[in-house]
Amino acid sequence: MSHEARFADLKLTLPPAPNPMATYATAVRHKELLYTSGHGPLRPDGSYVMGKLGADLAVAAGKEAAHLTGLAILATLRSQLGSLDRVVRIVKVLGMVNSTPDFADHPQVINGFSDLMVRVFGDAALAARSAVGTASLPAGIAVEIEAIFEIAP
Numbered sequence: 001m002s003h004e005a006r007f008a009d010l011k012l013t014l015p016p017a018p019n020p021m022a023t024y025a026t027a028v029r030h031k032e033l034l035y036t037s038g039h040g041p042l043r044p045d046g047s048y049v050m051g052k053l054g055a056d057l058a059v060a061a062g063k064e065a066a067h068l069t070g071l072a073i074l075a076t077l078r079s080q081l082g083s084l085d086r087v088v089r090i091v092k093v094l095g096m097v098n099s100t101p102d103f104a105d106h107p108q109v110i111n112g113f114s115d116l117m118v119r120v121f122g123d124a125a126l127a128a129r130s131a132v133g134t135a136s137l138p139a140g141i142a143v144e145i146e147a148i149f150e151i152a153p
Contacts, residue, residue, distance in 0.1 A: 003084040007074070007120050015042050017079035018072050021138060027080045033091065034080060034149045040141040041065035042072040050140045053133075054103030057142055062097060062105075065142040066112030073113075073147060074120065081151060088150040090117055090127035096144045099133040106131040113145050 001009075018039060020026055027036045041049035041064075049065040051057040057065070078084055095110030097103070110131040117125035127147070137144050 003087055003121055006122070007084055010119060012071065013044065014071055014075040014078065015044055015046075017075040018042055026076050029080070029151070032088075032150055032153070034077070034151050036073055036076055036147050036149070038096070038138075038144040038146045039069050039072040039076065040138070041068040041143050043068060048139065049142045051142045052098050052100060053105070053109060053142065054100035059105050059108050062109035062142055063112035066095065066110050066145065067116050069143050069145045070113040070116040073145065074116075077149065084120065086152045087121060087124070088152055089124040090121065091148040091150055093117075093127050093129040093145065093147045095129065095131040096134050096137060097131065098135075098137040098140070098142050098144075101133075103133055106133050109143065110145070113143075 018026060024037055027034055043049065049068060053062045074084065077087065095113060097106045097109050114129065
C-alpha cells in the first residue's frame, strides 16, 4: 500500500503547510535528502499548542502536540514533494519538548510524532531519534520537531 493510500485510510486532515516564523526555509532538499526545519504543534484553526510539560501540560497533551506537529511536517512534505509516496524512509528525528527541569518523559511525548509516522510510512518511519527537554521553545510552543527524510527522485 502506498503512503498516500495509508494516509487516506487514516482519515486525517493536514493543515496548510506552515510558513516560516523567521528567516529560514521550512524544508531544504540536498540530493536524496529532505531536511525539515523545526515544526510546531499547529492546530487546524492555525493556532499552536502552547505550554510547558511538567507544569501546564500532562504527557497525554504533549503526545497530542507531537501528533499535531507530525501533521504539520506531513503538510510540508506534501507541499515540497507533491506526494507522500516520494518518501523512502525517515532517517533522523529530533524532538524538543518545552519542559520543567524535573520532567523526564520526553520520549513518550515525541512518540506522538513517531507513532503517526509509523502509521503513515510503516517500518520506513523507524528512524534514529533524539527526544530532549528544553527550557523554552519559540513563542512558548509545547513541542518542536525536525526530521531528515530520504526521498525518491
